[in-house]
Amino acid sequence: MKLSPGSIQARLVLLTLAALVPAFLVIIFNDYRLSAARRVEVQELALRSALQSTAEIERLTDSIKSLFAAISLVSEIRNGEREACSRYLSDLLPSTPFLKSIRVMDAEATTACASSGAVNETPFDAAFVKQALNTSDIILGVYSVGPDAGKPVLPIAMATSQRVAAKPVVVAAELDLSWLGDQLRNRMPPGGSLTIADRNGVILSRNPLPERFLGTKIPDEFMRLVTAASPGSIEVLSQDGTPRILGYVPITVPPIGLYVSAGLSEEASFHALTRSNRISALIAAFGAILALLSSWIAGKLIFTKPLSIITRTMDRWRSGDESARTGFRNEDSEIEGLGVQLDRTMDEFIEQKNRNAVLSQELAHRVKNTLAIIQAIARFTFAKPERGKEALDDFTSRIQAMGKAHEVLMREQWSSAPLMAVMREALQPLVRDFTQIECDGPELTLGPKHALAMTMVLHELCTNAMKYGALSTPEGRVSIRWTAEPTDDAVVLLWREQGGPPVSPPAHLGFGSTLIKRGFGSEFDGVTLSYPPEGATCEIRWRMSAAAH
Numbered sequence: 001m002k003l004s005p006g007s008i009q010a011r012l013v014l015l016t017l018a019a020l021v022p023a024f025l026v027i028i029f030n031d032y033r034l035s036a037a038r039r040v041e042v043q044e045l046a047l048r049s050a051l052q053s054t055a056e057i058e059r060l061t062d063s064i065k066s067l068f069a070a071i072s073l074v075s076e077i078r079n080g081e082r083e084a085c086s087r088y089l090s091d092l093l094p095s096t097p098f099l100k101s102i103r104v105m106d107a108e109a110t111t112a113c114a115s116s117g118a119v120n121e122t123p124f125d126a127a128f129v130k131q132a133l134n135t136s137d138i139i140l141g142v143y144s145v146g147p148d149a150g151k152p153v154l155p156i157a158m159a160t161s162q163r164v165a166a167k168p169v170v171v172a173a174e175l176d177l178s179w180l181g182d183q184l185r186n187r188m189p190p191g192g193s194l195t196i197a198d199r200n201g202v203i204l205s206r207n208p209l210p211e212r213f214l215g216t217k218i219p220d221e222f223m224r225l226v227t228a229a230s231p232g233s234i235e236v237l238s239q240d241g242t243p244r245i246l247g248y249v250p251i252t253v254p255p256i257g258l259y260v261s262a263g264l265s266e267e268a269s270f271h272a273l274t275r276s277n278r279i280s281a282l283i284a285a286f287g288a289i290l291a292l293l294s295s296w297i298a299g300k301l302i303f304t305k306p307l308s309i310i311t312r313t314m315d316r317w318r319s320g321d322e323s324a325r326t327g328f329r330n331e332d333s334e335i336e337g338l339g340v341q342l343d344r345t346m347d348e349f350i351e352q353k354n355r356n357a358v359l360s361q362e363l364a365h366r367v368k369n370t371l372a373i374i375q376a377i378a379r380f381t382f383a384k385p386e387r388g389k390e391a392l393d394d395f396t397s398r399i400q401a402m403g404k405a406h407e408v409l410m411r412e413q414w415s416s417a418p419l420m421a422v423m424r425e426a427l428q429p430l431v432r433d434f435t436q437i438e439c440d441g442p443e444l445t446l447g448p449k450h451a452l453a454m455t456m457v458l459h460e461l462c463t464n465a466m467k468y469g470a471l472s473t474p475e476g477r478v479s480i481r482w483t484a485e486p487t488d489d490a491v492v493l494l495w496r497e498q499g500g501p502p503v504s505p506p507a508h509l510g511f512g513s514t515l516i517k518r519g520f521g522s523e524f525d526g527v528t529l530s531y532p533p534e535g536a537t538c539e540i541r542w543r544m545s546a547a548a549h
Helices: 008-072 082-095 126-133 177-185 220-226 271-318 334-381 389-411 419-427 448-467 511-523
Strands: 099-105 111-114 152-164 167-176 193-197 203-207 232-237 243-249 259-265 437-440 477-485 490-498 526-530 537-543
Touching: 008 099, 008 152, 008 167, 008 177, 008 193, 008 232, 008 243, 008 259, 008 271, 082 099, 082 111, 126 152, 126 167, 152 177, 167 177, 177 193, 177 203, 220 232, 220 259, 271 334, 419 437, 419 448, 448 490, 448 537
Parallel strands: 437 477
Antiparallel strands: 099 111, 099 167, 152 167, 193 203, 193 259, 232 243, 243 259, 477 490, 490 537, 526 537
């Protein structure tokens, strides 16, 4: 997957990765803690194994010590009967498979009797015998090759309290190192090692590979362990090339005086933990990959894809394709909800654009009509040049009346205007005492054309009334009443003057009457002027459905 560094997908993936870092740190810390605990456990186990092997050897030497004590009590030995003693030891040897030979010697290391019958041989030197005489316990020699069988052995000797011909007696034997290795092999864990060496560091028993290491000396780099002050454990690369954790018991630890080490293979010891850690790591890695993949897919489906659709829609819109839409319907989704709002905005923009086009056409039409009306007013007003300033005042008054009508329509955004507001704006600039005019009728609205025509008609009626009719005297009154019949879609408005000077029909139509009947009256279904003596009247009829436009 290819991600732009600044994209939402990339940021979501990075956020997921940042959220995973603490989890990985916890896993790494737990692995480290478990490995450290396991290492301590293995070190303790290795040392315990070395101590157990040391205890096994100590039990063996204790049994040999008891055997030597028993031999020293045999009458053949006490009486110095050499041949009988040799036969006894020879008969005893098969019952002690861990020994290769047994012999009885005096203080000069001279053999008194032996299990092999060869009394003239002296396999033990005088110093070893003297050492045995100087201690009250059993002593162990060093690695040797026994003369009786030619096999690797470990000399063992112990002085007894018996005397033969007034000389001290020493019982000695040769411990079979092959037998010792076979016995201790079963103590080894899988992949482990067990090494026993004498005080000189010569290996007496070694498993595995005994044939390779038996009789060889422990390398100098490990001799410090042979002579250490106390038992311990250490991580080493064993002589066979295997990394091991070694528990050791040095020769300084009584009572046996041998070096014993037990090594546990790091691979075998940590196999279960390593396998568990690997499984945990694989599971964590799988979970991380799944989380990152999920965040990438979620980012693509939830953010990138919807935002790409919105971006492409806006690009198409800017290029002139006004039909472009995102097509989203789910308002509960934040991103798709944005697309829904964008579609609505575009729809509203198109609708407003269409309305503006209609309004522009309507405005052009109204400007054209207004200019035509002004032209007509000017033609009628200035038809007689002799009127002079009076004509100019009338023209100005009529233009102002048109302006008032436009103000009412502007307040209503040129859609419609209340009839009462139209009358108030038409009459208010002319009438000094508004109490002379009474208006009554239901609430009605007029479209732009009818509102403008009604304004001009009322303006002319009011002007005539102020000059010649009821509004020319304080006693005069004007009644404006209108009725609406929704059943037949008809409205009738009646202008009636009373209390003014007597009225008679004019000999000819003046400008105002002409404007009412022929100019603006054409916008209505009918305009009737009458002149009864009590006051002029004007009846205007129109249809409500037509006046609404």
